[in-house]
Amino acid sequence: xxxxxxxxxxxxxxxxxxxxxxxxxxxxxxxxxxxxxxxxxxxxxxxxxxxxxxxxxxxxxxxxxxxxxxxxxxxxxxxxxxxxxxxxxxxxxxxxxxxxxxxxxxxxxxxxxxxxxxxxxxxxxxxxxxxxxxxxxxxxxxxxxxxxxxxxxxxxxxxxxxxxxxxxxxxxxxxxxxxxxxxxxxxxxxxxxxxxxxxxxxxxxxxxxxxxxxxxxxxxxxxxxxxxxx
Amino acid sequence: xxxxxxxxxxxxxxxxxxxxxxxxxxxxxxxxxxxxxxxxxxxxxxxxxxxxxxxxxxxxxxxxxxxxxxxxxxxxxxxxxxxxxxxxxxxxxxxxxxxxxxxxxxxxxxxxxxxxxxxxxxxxxxxxxxxxxxxxxxxxxxxxxxxxxxxxxxxxxxxxxxxxxxxxxxxxxxxxxxxxxxxxxxxxxxxxxxxxxxxxxxxxxxxxxxxxxxxxxxxxxxxxxxxxxxxxxxxxxxxxxxxxxxxx
Numbered sequence: 001x002x003x004x005x006x007x008x009x010x011x012x013x014x015x016x017x018x019x020x021x022x023x024x025x026x027x028x029x030x031x032x033x034x035x036x037x038x039x040x041x042x043x044x045x046x047x048x049x050x051x052x053x054x055x056x057x058x059x060x061x062x063x064x065x066x067x068x069x070x071x072x073x074x075x076x077x078x079x080x081x082x083x084x085x086x087x088x089x090x091x092x093x094x095x096x097x098x099x100x101x102x103x104x105x106x107x108x109x110x111x112x113x114x115x116x117x118x119x120x121x122x123x124x125x126x127x128x129x130x131x132x133x134x135x136x137x138x139x140x141x142x143x144x145x146x147x148x149x150x151x152x153x154x155x156x157x158x159x160x161x162x163x164x165x166x167x168x169x170x171x172x173x174x175x176x177x178x179x180x181x182x183x184x185x186x187x188x189x190x191x192x193x194x195x196x197x198x199x200x201x202x203x204x205x206x207x208x209x210x211x212x213x214x215x216x217x218x219x220x221x222x223x224x225x226x227x228x229x230x
Numbered sequence: 231x232x233x234x235x236x237x238x239x240x241x242x243x244x245x246x247x248x249x250x251x252x253x254x255x256x257x258x259x260x261x262x263x264x265x266x267x268x269x270x271x272x273x274x275x276x277x278x279x280x281x282x283x284x285x286x287x288x289x290x291x292x293x294x295x296x297x298x299x300x301x302x303x304x305x306x307x308x309x310x311x312x313x314x315x316x317x318x319x320x321x322x323x324x325x326x327x328x329x330x331x332x333x334x335x336x337x338x339x340x341x342x343x344x345x346x347x348x349x350x351x352x353x354x355x356x357x358x359x360x361x362x363x364x365x366x367x368x369x370x371x372x373x374x375x376x377x378x379x380x381x382x383x384x385x386x387x388x389x390x391x392x393x394x395x396x397x398x399x400x401x402x403x404x405x406x407x408x409x410x411x412x413x414x415x416x417x418x419x420x421x422x423x424x425x426x427x428x429x430x431x432x433x434x435x436x437x438x439x440x441x442x443x444x445x446x447x448x449x450x451x452x453x454x455x456x457x458x459x460x461x462x463x464x465x466x467x468x469x470x471x472x473x474x475x476x477x478x
Contacts, residue, residue, distance in 0.1 A: 032405060035405060035406055035409070148416075148423040150416065150420075150423050152417075180423070181412045185414075213404045219411075221415055221417075
């Protein structure tokens with residue numbers, strides 16, 4: 001009896017948590033990049049600015065796959081000759097053998113909202129969940145398609161609620177990794193319940209401290225995609 | 231100017247009130263020690279002490295306020311000095327201070343420098359008088375030479391540093407907008423991340439080329455081996471998925 005009640009109780013408390021807006025499901029994000037030759041300067045500065053001063057910065061080496069799930073084609077979409085935008089799901093795991101016991105991570109990222117000029121950061125929905133390695137099989141059976149994959153290797157810093165990553169993006173997970181560009185990707189993010197605008201302000205202040213080494217901005221990659229790339 | 235004076239007056243009035251409070255508190259303490267020393271207990275004693283310290287704290291807070299005029303810039307000038315007892319003074323100090331003279335407030339009425347400082351000054355003066363004019367001018371010239379030399383060194387160093395920092399600012403480009411865009415597009419949409427791996431877990435791939443496929447129909451045709459890719463018939467997909475154990 002009680003075991004039957006538990007899922008409903010959990011559901012209730014989850015719904016209640018949603019209602020009172022305490023679930024950190026919004027990601028406040030600023031992005032930028034730094035050239036390989038200058039990354040040591042940035043790391044040095046971050047080491048001074050962030051919380052984990054006395055220890056070396058945390059390093060990570062992850063592998064991420066992005067799956068897409070497309071809505072089934074119906075008559076209307078067939079007529080329009082255009083499929084509705086697919087749902088994107090990301091699966092990430094650590095490449096580090098020491099982390100082999102760590103779960104995989106499944107992540108959904110919503111559409112970025114840029115807001116007006118007054119809003120200091122980009123905001124997007126973000127849901128994370130830990131899962132077992134069979135998630136890939138599961139998604140495949142669900143009809144998800146693998147869209148792309150990459151390896152990411154870099155450093156993680158913390159400053160209060162803020163998370164700062166400086167990472168190199170590599171194509172695929174071959175042994176002879178080739179970096180995607182001559183720069184490191186720099187991301188400053190906070191996961192918070194919606195409407196936490198004070199957080200965004202903190203992030204703006206922190207981003208100011210990293211200028212002119214890195215220009216952290218709110219970048220809408222969706223809009224970038226419409227610009228022809230080389 | 232008038233405003234400043236008014237300001238000052240107000241400030242002095244405020245501090246006088248606070249000082250009076252402090253005086254009363256100290257007076258009560260003295261009274262207690264003098265007359266109630268047999269019955270007084272520690273808690274009351276400490277309470278009185280706390281009272282005095284709070285008054286002191288209030289006073290120092292007032293002095294530390296931003297709009298407080300800098301009273302250290304003001305000079306206190308003794309207008310009238312007399313060894314005879316002063317009736318007015320006795321009255322306002324409640325009989326504690328009969329005269330305003332050097333014996334009572336030596337620091338305020340000092341006209342000579344500190345004895346130690348005076349001694350040192352005398353020593354230096356004696357030394358200065360001992361050397362001849364010639365030697366003095368020689369020393370002066372030498373000193374001047376050293377000072378100008380050091381000055382030159384500093385200006386040279388400053389110029390060098392300025393040049394260097396200017397150079398550095400001009401030269402170092404630390405980030406590249408183009409690279410940012412490339413990374414953004416790759417991580418966000420997979421643009422530039424071609425699929426050419428052989429990872430066994432991920433079987434669904436285009437035979438090379440870009441990861442993005444514009445049309446699901448095309449996609450299904452290109453990988454006929456995958457049953458799950460028959461996207462248009464979503465119901466069938468669901469049935470199939472249900473039959474398979476997700477954690478097999």
